[in-house]
């Protein structure tokens with residue numbers, strides 16, 4: 001076993017992993033219990049697993065947990081304490097989710113783009129996340145307000 005300490009949502013979390021290359025997604029969901037980040041494809045196609053690592057949107061399904069040591073990881077649970085992040089508010093205002101499965105990854109991708117200083121259609125052009133429910137039109141409307 002390998003012990004790793006990873007800063008998640010502003011708190012240092014120490015976990016034991018059988019393999020330091022264990023995907024960060026498994027650490028977040030299975031070892032820390034933050035299940036807002038979802039598993040979709042596992043091959044960097046869908047974006048359901050998106051979290052911010054040092055402010056950058058990353059696919060946690062392929063991100064080695066050992067590579068997250070010394071970095072700041074933010075999940076949907078840590079984006080705000082009260083759903084007050086502008087992206088979360090826009091998603092609520094526009095009633096974006098259908099089943100909801102893809103949406104935390106969508107919001108984290110959006111939050112990462114916003115943190116990089118991008119707005120509106122710029123963000124839209126960067127969102128590569130997939131939604132099998134097809135909520136793209138409502139996402140577009142929500143993002144256009146940011």
Ligand code: FES
Pocket residue numbers: 038039040041042043044045046047048049050059060061062
């Ligand atoms: S689960 Fe990571 S990109 Fe699909």
Ligand code: FES
Pocket residue numbers: 097098099100101102103130131132133134135
């Ligand atoms: S809302 Fe269902 S997959 Fe996107």
